[in-house]
Amino acid sequence: xxxxxxxxxxxxxxxxxxxxxxxxxxxxxxxxxxxxxxxxxxxxxxxxxxxxxxxxxxxxxxxxxxxxxxxxxxxxxxxxxxxxxxxxxxxxxxxxxxxxxxxxxxxxxxxxxxxxxxxxxxxxxxxxxxxxx
Numbered sequence: 001x002x003x004x005x006x007x008x009x010x011x012x013x014x015x016x017x018x019x020x021x022x023x024x025x026x027x028x029x030x031x032x033x034x035x036x037x038x039x040x041x042x043x044x045x046x047x048x049x050x051x052x053x054x055x056x057x058x059x060x061x062x063x064x065x066x067x068x069x070x071x072x073x074x075x076x077x078x079x080x081x082x083x084x085x086x087x088x089x090x091x092x093x094x095x096x097x098x099x100x101x102x103x104x105x106x107x108x109x110x111x112x113x114x115x116x117x118x119x120x121x122x123x124x125x126x127x128x129x130x131x132x133x
Contacts, residue, residue: 009023
């Protein structure tokens with residue numbers, strides 16, 4: 001019967017508290033019927049779980065994900081959202097209504113450099129406070 005110590009496992013899972021959580025979760029998995037990845041050698045489930053972590057036959061990352069999943073009480077399901085606005089029918093479609101059209105080709109946008117914007121903001125005067133209350 002091989003003895004397992006925390007030092008055997010600490011290089012696989014750096015945090016001792018996390019190691020305890022993962023090993024206890026794996027021991028519960030073993031007791032509920034999960035297959036072993038190492039020989040039992042007449043060891044109890046927590047020792048087998050620690051030996052599995054030490055010998056890297058189970059992945060600590062997978063155990064961590066499984067532990068988190070087992071502790072979740074509410075799992076959010078991504079469902080497609082209903083459209084809030086109905087689609088506008090095409091103007092060329094048969095039986096469709098014609099939508100007001102605006103000619104956007106003549107629209108021009110002002111271009112301003114960052115320096116001009118900063119100068120404009122510096123020139124703004126804050127509104128006066130009324131302390132009449």
